[in-house]
Amino acid sequence: MMQVFATFAYTSLLEVVISELKIQGVHEIYAVPLEIQHPEPKFIDSMYYTDGLSFTDTGFIFAFLFATIGASKGFVWEWGPIIWGLIGGGSGFVLGVFASWCLYRFRHGKGKRHIRRGIKGEVILIVTCSAEQVGLVKKLLWEHSAIGVAVTR
Amino acid sequence: MNNFRNPFRNRRYKALVSPIGTTQLHLRKPLVIAAWSVAFPGFGHLLLNKYLRGYALIIWEMFINQTIHLNLAMVCSFNGQFQAARNLIDPKYMAMYIPVYFFAIWDSYRTTVDLNRIYLLAQRENAPYSTFSMGGLEINYLDRRKPWLAAIWSMGIPSVGQLYLHRIVFAAFVLIYTIIIVDQSNLLLAIHYLILGDISSSSAVLDPQWLLYFPSLYFFSIYDSTVNAIENNKLFEDDLRQYLQQYYQPAGKFVIPGSKVK
Secondary structure (H helix, E strand, O other): EEEEEEEOOHHHHHHOOOHHHHHOOEEEEEEEEEOEEEEEEOOOOOOOOOHHHHHHHHHHHHHHHHHHHHHHOOOOOOHHHHHHHHHHHHHHHHHHHHHHHHHHHHHHHOOOOOOOOOOOEEEEEEEEOOOOHHHHHHHHHOOOOOOEEEOOO | OOOOOOOOOOOOOOEEEOOOEEEEEEOHHHHHHHHHHOOOOOOHHHHHOOOHOOOOHHHHHHHHHHHOOOOHHHHHOOOOOHHHHHHHHHHHHHHHHHHHHHHHHHHHHHHHHHHHHHHHHHHOOOOOOOOOEOOOOOEOOOOOOHHHHHHHHHHOOOOOOHEEEEOOHHHHHHHHHHHHHHHHHHHHHHHHHHHHHHHHHHHHHHHHHHHOOOOHHHHHHHHHHHHHHHHHHHHHHHHHHHHHHHHOOOOOOOOOOOOOOO
16 A cells, blocks of 8 residues: 655645546545644734735725825826826835834734745645555646645555 | 535524625724725725625715715815815705714724624634535636735726626626726826826816725725635635545544655
């Protein structure tokens, strides 16, 4: 008996490859979906660090605020409402993101770094099969966007 | 079509994948939602997936804003022309504006606090919900969407980011709303003049009363599609995780400690 280990992201291809393996007669499939490092959502403050979302919350609010004022002032100022609206929107967004970033650093101190989202294993798939099937299993796993594959005996 | 069956009725569900859109509970910051209601009454409710309330408030706000020339008065006020602002506002309807405006802010804040509580209970109850839905007119399913792509589409024109996330009724409303504003404000014409380098003509064709609806709508649409893409992905991952745990972790199976084959 051989065991094939593979890591996957959370994608619908994962379900496709599992069904494909079953069609090919490989039935011993074990999946370990990993918890990804988001801190447990708190009740009032729902910061999701991995999304970087909490930074843009304030950014977009400042953007609409400054864009509205910029567009209004633009009816009098030289460059016109569109350019001042865009300047307002852009600077508001940057200001908002910067402000919440400062607040974040102030609250959480320096040095604490959170893992950023990127290509990484989110599900571990363990397929047990005979030595003859290993080649096929590996091929199928790679074809369905496995991030990493290893075979053990 | 609901593809979930349960012998016992559940108290709460955290999501619904229906042919016309994915409705979902997730944690939101009450102050952020309230701030969007400040931008435009109804936006906060749209973020909460309370669409009918949102539409009612948006239509009402536009009607009253057009009646009392509020946007125009804002332009004058920001530019220090206070007497002009005074003359523009129609006192007959002005008092009608204020209570509903504050109601929208307060109500979206209150609802967010309530829905956060309900989300927590729904998450703990972990009731099965529909994750796939097919009707005579549409198909909807959970899958991963790219938040940055949703944002880029929304930057192109508000509403297509929402369409990417399969929120059809919302997208249709925002699209119609965008078309009316762009048409009445002459925004695209002004951009055309701006590209040609004719700043004075560009400013002259713009209608300030209509243009001022645009910034809040534009940034709202980007924000909404980004947030919902992220939350949609969390829902998808959660669903897949539970499925794998249920069907692909049979009891009595274990990993054989072996050495890696090259």
